[in-house]
Amino acid sequence: MEDLAAIAAAIRKARKEAGITQADLADLGGTSERTVRAIETATGNPSLTAVVAVANAVGLHLVAS
Numbered sequence: 001m002e003d004l005a006a007i008a009a010a011i012r013k014a015r016k017e018a019g020i021t022q023a024d025l026a027d028l029g030g031t032s033e034r035t036v037r038a039i040e041t042a043t044g045n046p047s048l049t050a051v052v053a054v055a056n057a058v059g060l061h062l063v064a065s
Contacts, residue, residue, distance in 0.1 A: 007051065007062065008042040014058035015040075028057035 015025050022040070026033040031050045038044030039054055055062050 004042040007055070008040050010060060011051075011055055011058060012040040014060055018058055020058075025054060025057055029054035 015022070020028070022036045023033045026036045029036065029050065030053055031046075035044075035046050035050050036054055038046050039051055052062055
């Protein structure tokens with residue numbers, strides 16, 4: 001759960017630093033605003049594809065370790 005919270009915080013921080021809304025990020029990531037909200041709060045069950053798309057849209061790249 002710790003990793004999910006870290007990913008969520010990083011995406012939220014990057015979005016805010018970019019000055020875009022959750023709706024904007026949803027458009028850029030090809031997903032819904034509700035999914036972006038779930039990703040940023042580490043709740044719900046967003047797909048890995050959606051998480052990666054949203055992360056990439058704000059310039060983050062997820063790496064499995």
